[in-house]
Amino acid sequence: MSDFDDINARGLVLVGCGRMGGAMLRGWLAQGLQPGAVTVIDPKIAPEWLDMGLRVNAPLPHDPAVLVLAVKPQMMADALGELPVLKDTLVVSVAAGTMISTFEGVFSGAAIVRVMPNTPAAIGKGISAIIGNAVATAAHLDLAEALMAAVGRVVRLDSEDQMDAVTGLSGSGPAYVFHMIEAMAKAGEAQGLAPALALELARMTVAGAGALAIDTDEDPAVLRENVTSPGGTTAAGLKVLMDADTGLPPLIARTVAAATERGRELGKGAK
Ligand SMILES: NC(=O)C1=CN([C@@H]2O[C@H](COP(=O)(O)OP(=O)(O)OC[C@H]3O[C@@H](n4cnc5c(N)ncnc54)[C@H](OP(=O)(O)O)[C@@H]3O)[C@@H](O)[C@H]2O)C=CC1
Ligand SMILES: O=C(O)[C@@H]1CCC=N1
Secondary structure (H helix, E strand, O other): OOHHHHHHHHOEEEEOOOHHHHHHHHHHHHOOOOHHHEEEEOOOOOHHHOOOOOEEOOOOOOOOOEEEEOOOHHHHHHHHHOOOOOOOOEEEEOOOOOOHHHHHOOOOOOOEEEEEOOHHHHHOOEEEEEEEOOOOOHHHHHHHHHHHHOOEEEEEOOOHHHHHHHHHHHHOHHHHHHHHHHHHHHHHHHOOOOHHHHHHHHHHHHHHHHHHHHHOOOOHHHHHHHHOOOOOHHHHHHHHHOOOOOOHHHHHHHHHHHHHHHHHHHHOOOO
16 A cells, blocks of 8 residues: 555554554554554553564654554543644544544644444454544545555545444444354254354355355345245245344344444443
8 A cells, every 4th residue: 555655654653452453453564564663552562463573662753644543432531641742643543432522632633533443454354434523634534544445445424423323333243243153153053063063154154145245246135035945944044033023133223223322422431
């Protein structure tokens, strides 16, 4: 990615190198970000990051191209309090809930882009939604988009109001899908399959269906119908899964609503 040229020259600061910060960093390094251009601030950084040539808990460069904030929303105030004033640095936050206005209170006059990524970014298969503040120019948004495009697809939002729903859907979404794998494997076991076999079948079924869903222009409903023979096994299964009262649709609706609401609460400072 050509935008890494500026970042490699001026530096990128990553505050918080846990599950999400680490997933993005892994993706960026694979795409050409130079380890020596990255300053990672994380007091309890995992040992795996220590021998990669990163600048770990080192003094910050005086004018980094990008500051990425990837600490938990509940830790954000502490993390922000430890940072120096930065000039001309694009501030990117991936924190759920934490509003752009919170960062504007700390980085006065700065371009700020709020991003909601997800952990498949670690293998370049993430989806990120981005929204900038009023100071963020087209160039700032392009830089944020390029950074996130290095680890997956990017969509731009019209309004920050959409961010909690995005968080509840795609930010948290990989966990729902992993749980689907767990649940399918358990269900296979209940029908007599050995645990390892059931897990392998469930994992590859979800992975293969996901790959097929993005490899074609077909609507997911059509892909579903392609599996469903009239009077066959899938129809019998879907009768249960698609039940309007007890099936997946109301369950997923409640799931995404609960996650979205939690994002709103975090945005209001809930612990
Ligand atoms: N995980 C995910 O799938 C996604 C997460 N996010 C967002 O990413 C952010 C990070 O989440 P996640 O990676 O899961 O959380 P983690 O707890 O895995 O990572 C956060 C890291 O930040 C460290 N940390 C805590 N305080 C500070 C500080 N003051 N300065 C520097 N580092 C600090 C933590 O250390 P310690 O463990 O010692 O506290 C930890 O290593 C959250 O805001 C979350 O909303 C967004 C999308 C998806
Ligand atoms: O669970 C969380 O709060 C974070 C945000 C989205 C995914 N993980």
